[in-house]
Amino acid sequence: xxxxxxLQFQEFEEAAELLSADPGASTLSMSxxxxxxxxxxSTAGExxxxxxxxxxxxxxxxxxxxxEQKPSGGFWTFEYYQSFFNVDTLQVLDRVKGSVMPxxxxxxxxxxxxxxxxxxxxxxxxxxxxxxVAISGNLSTFLRQMGNSSYHYRPQFHRVTIAAIAIFLYxxxxxxxxxxxxxxRQGAERQIGGYSFLETVCVYGYSLFIxxxxxxxxxxxxEWLQWALIVVAMVISGSVLVLTFWPVVRDDSKVMAxxxxxxxxxxxxxxxxxxxxxxxxxxxxTPSSPLTPTAPxxxxxxxxxTPSSPLTPTAPVNYTNLTVxxx
Amino acid sequence: MASAQEASRPFAAFSDVSIPEDIPxxxxxxxxxxxxxxxxGLSTLDEPVKETVLRDLRAVxxxxxxxxxxxxxxxxLRDWDLWGPLLxxxxxxxxxxxxxxxSNDQGGxxxxxxxxxxxxxxxxxxxxxxxxxxxxxxxxxxxxxxxCIMPLTVAMAVCRxxxxxxxxxxxxxxxxxxxxxxxxxxxxxxxxxLADSQPANRKALVxxxxxxxxxxxxxxxxxxxx
Numbered sequence: 073x074x075x076x077x078x079l080q081f082q083e084f085e086e087a088a089e090l091l092s093a094d095p096g097a098s099t100l101s102m103s104x105x106x107x108x109x110x111x112x113x114s115t116a117g118e119x120x121x122x123x124x125x126x127x128x129x130x131x132x133x134x135x136x137x138x139x140e141q142k143p144s145g146g147f148w149t150f151e152y153y154q155s156f157f158n159v160d161t162l163q164v165l166d167r168v169k170g171s172v173m174p175x176x177x178x179x180x181x182x183x184x185x186x187x188x189x190x191x192x193x194x195x196x197x198x199x200x201x202x203x204x205v206a207i208s209g210n211l212s213t214f215l216r217q218m219g220n221s222s223y224h225y226r227p228q229f230h231r232v233t234i235a236a237i238a239i240f241l242y243x244x245x246x247x248x249x250x251x252x253x254x255x256x257r258q259g260a261e262r263q264i265g266g267y268s269f270l271e272t273v274c275v276y277g278y279s280l281f282i283x284x285x286x287x288x289x290x291x292x293x294x295e296w297l298q299w300a301l302i303v304v305a306m307v308i309s310g311s312v313l314v315l316t317f318w319p320v321v322r323d324d325s326k327v328m329a330x331x332x333x334x335x336x337x338x339x340x341x342x343x344x345x346x347x348x349x350x351x352x353x354x355x356x357x358t359p360s361s362p363l364t365p366t367a368p369x370x371x372x373x374x375x376x377x378t379p380s381s382p383l384t385p386t387a388p389v390n391y392t393n394l395t396v397x398x399x
Numbered sequence: 400m401a402s403a404q405e406a407s408r409p410f411a412a413f414s415d416v417s418i419p420e421d422i423p424x425x426x427x428x429x430x431x432x433x434x435x436x437x438x439x440g441l442s443t444l445d446e447p448v449k450e451t452v453l454r455d456l457r458a459v460x461x462x463x464x465x466x467x468x469x470x471x472x473x474x475x476l477r478d479w480d481l482w483g484p485l486l487x488x489x490x491x492x493x494x495x496x497x498x499x500x501x502s503n504d505q506g507g508x509x510x511x512x513x514x515x516x517x518x519x520x521x522x523x524x525x526x527x528x529x530x531x532x533x534x535x536x537x538x539x540x541x542x543x544x545x546x547c548i549m550p551l552t553v554a555m556a557v558c559r560x561x562x563x564x565x566x567x568x569x570x571x572x573x574x575x576x577x578x579x580x581x582x583x584x585x586x587x588x589x590x591x592x593l594a595d596s597q598p599a600n601r602k603a604l605v606x607x608x609x610x611x612x613x614x615x616x617x618x619x620x621x622x623x624x625x
Contacts, residue, residue, distance in 0.1 A: 150529075157530040160600040192531070196608060203615055210622070227507040227622040 156191040156270065164193055171278040174312045180278070181271050181316055189270040194277020198243045201280055205239070205287045206232040209351030212291045216353075231351060242343050243280060247272040250317075250336065257324055267320065279312045283344065290352050298352065302344050309344075310337050459483045466546050469588040476539045476592065484545020487552050488517045491616075494555045495623055508619055516619075520612045521545060528605045534596040544609070547589040551613065554581035555620045562625055574621060582617040586610050 145151045170184040181189075210228050217223035251272040267275075286305040290298050313336050321329040443451060459482050492513035508516070525540040533540070558574045590606050597605045 154530050154532070157527075157532075159604070161603040162600070164604060192527070192604060196527075196611075199608075200611060203611065203618075207618060225622075225624050227619070227624065229506065229508045229512065229619070233512075 153191075156189070158188060159190040159192055163188075164190070167193055167278055168197075168281050171281050171312050172308065174308060174315055176315065179316055179319060180275050180312055181267055185271055185274055189268070189274040191270070191273070194243060194273055194280075197277050197281050197284070198239050201284050201287070202232065202236045202239050204284050205347055205351050206235045208287045208291050212293065212352050215291065216293055235347070235351065238343070238346070239280070242339070243276055244273065246339055247276045250332075253332070254317075254320060257321075257328065267316075275313065275316050279309045279340075282308045283347070287347070287351075290348065298348060302348055306337075306341055306344055310340055313337070313340065455480070455482065459486070462542075462546050463549060466549050466588050469591040476535065476543070479536075479539045479542035481538070481542060481545065484517075484521075484542065484548065487545060487548045488514060491517070491548065491552045491555055494552070494559060495619060497625060507623055513619070516615065517545075517548065520615070524608045524612055527608055528593065528597065531601050531604055532598055533593075533605065535593065540593065543589055543592045544612070547585045547592075547613075548616065550581035550584040550588070551578075551616050551620060554578050554617075555623070558620060558623060562623075578617050578621045582613050585613045589613075 167180075167184045170178070170180055174180070206228075209231060213228070214225055247269070251267065251269045254267065254272075282305045286301050289301055292298075314333055317336060318329075318333060321332045324332075458478060458480060462480075462483055492510045495507060495513055496510060521541050521544040524544060525535075525537055528535065528540060529537065535543075554577045557577050561570050561573050561577075564570050586606075586609060589609050593609065594602050594606060
């Protein structure tokens, strides 16, 4: 009758044989198995073997397949959504730091998200950005009008609603469109390495973080400083996005690759410039002749209400028709 | 033969068992009567209405006192109720009315906007803390967040009183001080109740939305201009 000690020794020998056969594979399985604490000794052998077969197709795919944590349960259970909030404070701070300091060669998704995209960052960064843009815009309007004796302070609370709609639509619809487009191209090209929908939303959300301090600094009423801040913020934020998406699209045809990246950057720039122009108005002395209430001129009207000319009602702004009047 | 006899009378061995007469057989066959409805803690049908209303008011008042002196007690959490938050939210929204009456879109928040911000803000923060792995129940968290608006409502009342004076900068400085103090108090009080229910490595993730929530409410109070 085999004693338990013999059985233990046999298992170890089998694992040792596999280890000697392919030492590289075992380390992969060890690191990938770390989050899966419930893997028993009997399945360790199977995982090692699985690793050997996956190793031929590339390290990335195996790490993706074994490291990715599939959300548990269906989408109607609470645990499904809880898997999107599986982050600690330090992880969130680390990702924020990565979005502010993009280094070439560091793909945000691969380096910081590591198959654990979260929804906490994008959602609360968007919320903070909404309120920071609205509040800073209100403060900047107040500071500009401080010398004006006829100016009566207004909280302009409707701007919060407009900011919320604009920012949340951007941060959630553009990733949807981009992900759908990339998945369609991936499907056509049979490439591996596309990003999941959550990772796209995550990288867009974190890339908006730089606009929070930028919007606070926009209170300073210096025109050149505001445009310089936009340029800096666009460079940082845009490079996070470009560094993330360029490795995916560069295998595509040149035209499509450059076109995709340019579209990403242009949409991002439209958001930044639109926010700056709508919320942080530069008071231009409007001439006394009555002006037609077109959208660009609305931006440059001061908030002082003259009794004879009622302000045009706030219409939703069509950013693509924006024409900037030169100073 | 003997076995057949024994088979036909299987219980013959027990024929000499007899029940002694002197062991009494006792029992109670009375049907238990239904308990009388005069049960002290459960039946409130017979009490006067004043008593019923006062009990709830006392509970609400008790929780207000707990917000004033935030200790780590479980009374606020155990017996949650949403009367206090509703009262505070309506009071705050009413006090925020009457400002910027001339222009309809450049003014402060409307009544519905205040309501939406307070209630949907609380719900979002509660969902956030539950998704991050918190142990408080949904309504307990709503209760805590709602009751901790009380310092800000008091600050709003003080601000409205201060705004009756026409001294601009001094009045503004006083309002800023009062709103900042009450914002800090609200955040401190609510984190005293909420932070315990979170795992240690996610406390800041839960506290930050609460900070943002009270900051926005404080901003609405500070920028109120009649």
